Amino acid sequence: MLNTDNNRHLINILQLDLLNWFKTAKRNLPFRQTKDPYSIWISEIMAQQTQIDTLIPYYNRFIDRFPDVISLAAASEDDVIKAWEGLGYYSRARNLHQAAKMIVADSNGIFPNRFDQLIKLPGIGPYTGGAIASIAFNEKVSAVDGNVLRVISRYCNSFDDIGAAKTKKSMTQWIESILPAAAGDFNEALMELGALVCTPQSPKCLLCPIRCGCQSFSSGTTDQIPVKKKKQKQITKKMEVGIVKQNGGLFFIRRPESGLLSGMWSFPIAETAAGNGNDIKKKLGDYFPALSDPVFIGESRHVFSHIIWEMTVYGFNLAGMVGETADIPYAQTAADVSEDQTGRTQFKPLSAVDDLALPIAFSKLLTLIKDF
DNA sequence: AATCCGTGGGC
DNA sequence: TGCCCAAGGAT
Numbered sequence: 001m002l003n004t005d006n007n008r009h010l011i012n013i014l015q016l017d018l019l020n021w022f023k024t025a026k027r028n029l030p031f032r033q034t035k036d037p038y039s040i041w042i043s044e045i046m047a048q049q050t051q052i053d054t055l056i057p058y059y060n061r062f063i064d065r066f067p068d069v070i071s072l073a074a075a076s077e078d079d080v081i082k083a084w085e086g087l088g089y090y091s092r093a094r095n096l097h098q099a100a101k102m103i104v105a106d107s108n109g110i111f112p113n114r115f116d117q118l119i120k121l122p123g124i125g126p127y128t129g130g131a132i133a134s135i136a137f138n139e140k141v142s143a144v145d146g147n148v149l150r151v152i153s154r155y156c157n158s159f160d161d162i163g164a165a166k167t168k169k170s171m172t173q174w175i176e177s178i179l180p181a182a183a184g185d186f187n188e189a190l191m192e193l194g195a196l197v198c199t200p201q202s203p204k205c206l207l208c209p210i211r212c213g214c215q216s217f218s219s220g221t222t223d224q225i226p227v228k229k230k231k232q233k234q235i236t237k238k239m240e241v242g243i244v245k246q247n248g249g250l251f252f253i254r255r256p257e258s259g260l261l262s263g264m265w266s267f268p269i270a271e272t273a274a275g276n277g278n279d280i281k282k283k284l285g286d287y288f289p290a291l292s293d294p295v296f297i298g299e300s301r302h303v304f305s306h307i308i309w310e311m312t313v314y315g316f317n318l319a320g321m322v323g324e325t326a327d328i329p330y331a332q333t334a335a336d337v338s339e340d341q342t343g344r345t346q347f348k349p350l351s352a353v354d355d356l357a358l359p360i361a362f363s364k365l366l367t368l369i370k371d372f
Numbered sequence: 373a374a375t376c377c378g379t380g381g382g383c
Numbered sequence: 384t385g386c387c388c389a390a391g392g393a394t
Contacts, residue, residue: 126392
């Protein structure tokens with residue numbers, strides 16, 4: 001980082017010119033129409049590892065559906081997860097709901113207004129706590145996200161690894177040492193510059209309001225910064241998906257409460273080596289006494305942050321099932337469903353699948369199976 | 373410190 | 384294709 005005593009003029013550019021630029025260049029975003037901490041909170045949780053353009057329709061729907069912390073706390077977890085469907089990183093929604101209940105129980109719905117209180121809530125870490133505290137309450141704390149790490153690294157011509165905890169810590173302290181009174185605006189301005197101008201690839205340096213102070217621009221090193229380790233690429237897993245149909249209803253299983261897509265609804269799915277449909281048939285045997293042989297339906301590929309599923313989809317028909325009718329939930333008819341799966345399965349007709357919180361990995365199979 | 377945790381967009 | 388990245392947090 002730059003020595004702030006010997007570089008007063010560079011610090012002035014960073015503070016004043018950036019804030020002036022932000023006044024006119026900032027985007028007109030829905031969560032910039034308010035200082036309501038609840039709304040800021042929702043937007044910041046949604047913004048974690050998610051581009052702003054992606055989250056805007058989710059934000060508008062979520063605020064409409066759950067306008068305040070009381071209504072969010074009173075909602076069912078299924079309803080909250082459903083509102084999050086498609087956004088990914090679903091533990092964010094669970095933590096949001098949990099935190100809302102804590103705020104109502106602990107302080108009668110009054111939103112915590114200090115950084116050190118905010119970061120005690122589930123889902124709120126150093127970045128989000130700093131963002132809410134500075135934007136909603138103008139507390140003098142920094143909010144260091146990926147944009148800020150990139151912008152400041154370039155401005156100071158720093159080759160420190162931005163993935164290292166040590167770098168994040170020193171960056172946070174450095175920013176707080178130069179933080180102007182308008183802390184919230186300054187934090188937002190750094191992020192906005194990173195999103196619109198000081199982008200990861202092909203930064204628009206000729207349009208940059210603080211170019212004349214930027215130490216990587218004058219050194220010609222902007223494209224080498226920030227320094228970060230490569231992510232390791234995803235592991236590919238071969239999967240079999242089972243589509244079981246009973247009187248027009250499709251069979252769904254709720255996923256376990258931890259791990260990938262936890263708590264979300266899914267089609268039965270199993271990892272496989274052979275890929276002939278028998279692995280998923282074996283798993284379905286835990287639920288159904290008799291099944292037809294697998295019928296090949298199609299293939300699909302889904303890329304997660306750390307896993308790739310190569311899915312082959314098979315259809316099954318029920319045979320010889322006790323009490324097989326359209327109206328009886330399956331759990332009531334299966335004698336051999338294990339205890340922990342009770343109430344975690346159901347049949348839904350294609351027309352009512354929208355009731356379930358279904359991850360994209362499965363919802364994109366719906367067109368594939370519509371004729372099964 | 374290194375992993376796990378989704379999805380969509382850019383090139 | 385593939386590879387990078389995005390207003391990170393929890394463990």
